[in-house]
Amino acid sequence: MGIYEILFWLLTIMAISSALGVILSRNPISSVLFLIVTFFSISGHYILLNAQFLAVVNVIVYAGAIMVLFLFVIMLMNLNADVEPQKGRLLQLAGVIAGGILFLVVLAALKSATVLPLEKASSDIGLIKNLGRTLFTQFVLPFEVSSVLFLSAMIGAIVIGKKEDTNTIPLKGK
Amino acid sequence: MPVQYYIFLSMALFCIGIMGTLIRRNAIIIFMCIELMLNAVNLLMVAFSKMYADSSAQVFVFFNMVVAAAEVSVGLAIIVMMYRKVHSVDINILNRLKH
Missing domain, CATH: 1.20.5 (Single alpha-helices involved in coiled-coils or other helix-helix interfaces)
Known part of the structure; x- marks a missing residue:
């Protein structure tokens, strides 16, 4: 297990756990901060995939500009008190099941897809x-x-x- | 690292975005979940760009970022406008489309 695989799994775990943090945290400010962590780990994936310029652009545009815009709007509306009413348990369960079933369907469809190996030389x-x-x-x-x-x-x-x-x-x- | 892992990672991020869109009521959180889905697609396109050793997909990621930035500016303006009118960003209040 080389350094590439270790970095891949580290960035993957970071991306998925902070994406779950975005949709599960009650406070909108912490949702924004989790989303910034997700964007940073996606930038790390870009660097691993030899897309160095896109990694820099992703940090500047998404984590820099767009997320600051979100933070401004949330602070302008004074939404950081967690008073957001929740959907009913049944609707939440239905949403989770729908997303999970979509994931399973695409995973089963793409599991046996024939893909080329990732090119090593063209960096x-x-x-x-x-x-x-x-x-x-x-x-x-x-x-x-x-x-x-x-x-x-x-x-x-x-x-x-x-x-x-x-x-x-x-x-x-x- | 085979490209399937990147496909599964971006599918996982996309489905997390869909779940967040379906289970939350705050319009800003829903908007952030849409950004998450766009980023999952970007990651998949970069992985395919490396698979084919072609930089056209990375240019498409640029255009995707352009569309996302335009969408965010207009959408946040709409949300601010709605908040000014009805003093809430709850989508169950915003579903009437009139006042």
Whole structure:
């Protein structure tokens, strides 16, 4: 059992246990922190898979930007008191069974799938040079379209989140 | 390390995300579970990229991150707006789609 396998199992256990922590913890703040741990372990998997640049981008974009956005929203709403009402036991059991059955079905379907072995020699496809060449030769049009997507997302977030003072009807939730 | 292990790991993360979406009532937690599912797909695509020694799948992971970032910004704006209207993020209150 080499260092690669030890790191794989360590990162796998960390990812799955902290993903379970996301859905099981009562406090939304600790859910966010568990999700950040999950993203870090997924970045570790990227490094093991020779996708070094994606690992860095994953840490910066997900664990840096998106999770900070989640933390801001949770702290803005003052949600860190654990007063969240829970679904009924029956619904929770049904959700767990549905997810577990989906896992079993895909696991049984993919158990006998024929796959290639992971390549050992090509360790530089994840470097920024090759990625940039692929991105700007084969995928130029999706790259430009994604810039339009970002622009529309920015405008949409501003338009939706704008405070409208005139005809807001405050309605108390029950 | 065979690629099946990565398939099973990302399936496990995806199903944990589905379970979280089904059993929680907080809209922000549900949103985080959707992020978890997107990351499981990203991990699987990186594993396949190494399997075929091709960097196109890693470029697709970039586009996946782009879509996730756009989705998060718009979705959190919608959640903040809903919280301003009904003072809750409980999806059982948000299921009426009108006020």
